[in-house]
Amino acid sequence: MDTQRNTSVRHAAIILIALFCFAACTGNHDYSPKPRGYFRIIFPKKEYQQYDGGCPISFVYPKYAKIEPDKNADAKPCWLNMQFPQFGGTLHLSYEHINSRKEFDELVEDAHKLSFKHTVKATGIDRGVITYPDRNVYGIYYTIDGNAASAVQFFLTDSTKNYIRGALYFNTEPRLDSIQPVLNFVKQDVNVMIKSFRWK
Numbered sequence: 001m002d003t004q005r006n007t008s009v010r011h012a013a014i015i016l017i018a019l020f021c022f023a024a025c026t027g028n029h030d031y032s033p034k035p036r037g038y039f040r041i042i043f044p045k046k047e048y049q050q051y052d053g054g055c056p057i058s059f060v061y062p063k064y065a066k067i068e069p070d071k072n073a074d075a076k077p078c079w080l081n082m083q084f085p086q087f088g089g090t091l092h093l094s095y096e097h098i099n100s101r102k103e104f105d106e107l108v109e110d111a112h113k114l115s116f117k118h119t120v121k122a123t124g125i126d127r128g129v130i131t132y133p134d135r136n137v138y139g140i141y142y143t144i145d146g147n148a149a150s151a152v153q154f155f156l157t158d159s160t161k162n163y164i165r166g167a168l169y170f171n172t173e174p175r176l177d178s179i180q181p182v183l184n185f186v187k188q189d190v191n192v193m194i195k196s197f198r199w200k
Contacts, residue, residue, distance in 0.1 A: 041181055041182060043185055044062075044063075044064045044086070046188070046189075047062065047063040047064075048061060048063065048192060049061065049062075049063050051067060053067070053078075053080075054078075055077075055078035055095055055200075056078070056097075056162060056199060057078070057095060057162075057164060057197070057198070057199060057200065058196075058197070058198045058200055059193045059194075059197045059198070060192060060193065060196040061082055061189065061192075061193055062189045062192075064084070064086065065082050065083060065091075065189070066082075066085070067080055067081070067082050067083075068081055068083065069081075070092070070094075076094070076095075077095075078095035079092075079093065079094045079095060080092075080093040080095075081093070082193075084186055087170070087182045087186060088170055088171040088172055089168065089169065089170045089171070089182070090168070090169055090170075090171070091167070091168045091186075091190060091193075092166065092167045092168075092169065093164055093165070094164065094165045094166075095162075095163070096163045096164070096165075097161060097163075098157070098160065098161045098162065098163050099161075104157070104159070104160075104163065107157075107165070108155065108157075110165075111140070111153070111154075111155040112140075114153065114165075114167070115142040115144065115153045124144075124145040124146065125142060125143070125144050126142070126143040126145075127140055127141070127142055127143075128140070128141040128143070129141075130154065130194060132195075132197075135197070136158045136159075136199060137156055137197050137199070138156070138157055138158070138159060139154055139155045139156040139157055139194075140154065140155060141153075141194070142154060149169060150167050150168055151168060151183050151187075152166075152167070152168040152183075152187055152190055153165070153168070154166045154190075154194065156194065156197055158199055162199050166190070168186065168187075168190060170182070170183075
């Protein structure tokens with residue numbers, strides 16, 4: 001009888017200890033998910049080359065980028081894509097020859113509308129004036145903050161007969177926290193291109 005009672009007490013003690021351990025393991029702990037990880041990016045060395053294609057424009061661009069004609073059905077001559085293959089990015093460049101003041105005003109207004117089209121996802125849009133009187137290059141640079149599809153847009157013109165618009169896009173879901181290092185890197189190249197820009 002004592003042996004049977006001791007066995008029952010031992011079983012009860014084991015079950016009680018197991019319940020305490022289970023309760024301790026599943027207690028009220030704060031849980032915070034780990035942030036999403038991203039691949040480490042190795043940036044190439046900054047080296048530039050001259051673009052002097054058959055268009056009335058000239059500028060320098062990075063050696064790790066390649067320039068090709070825009071192949072869209074509605075593309076015009078001298079519409080170019082500056083590809084950044086290792087980053088999945090493209091700087092779309094659309095050149096227009098200006099034939100009238102009305103056409104010039106429409107192009108400038110279109111650049112403004114296309115930049116502000118991103119306000120749905122953007123947390124802010126800043127405009128900066130571009131002016132290089134010695135080269136007759138003027139324009140506006142739009143910095144679009146937040147998870148917008150395009151973070152950089154600009155246009156350059158001589159205000160009389162030449163106009164070009166640029167828009168930078170990445171072939172990925174717009175998540176600023178993941179593309180910010182790449183965006184900062186490519187923005188430097190866009191700035192170099194604008195600073196070196198000339199009309200032929």
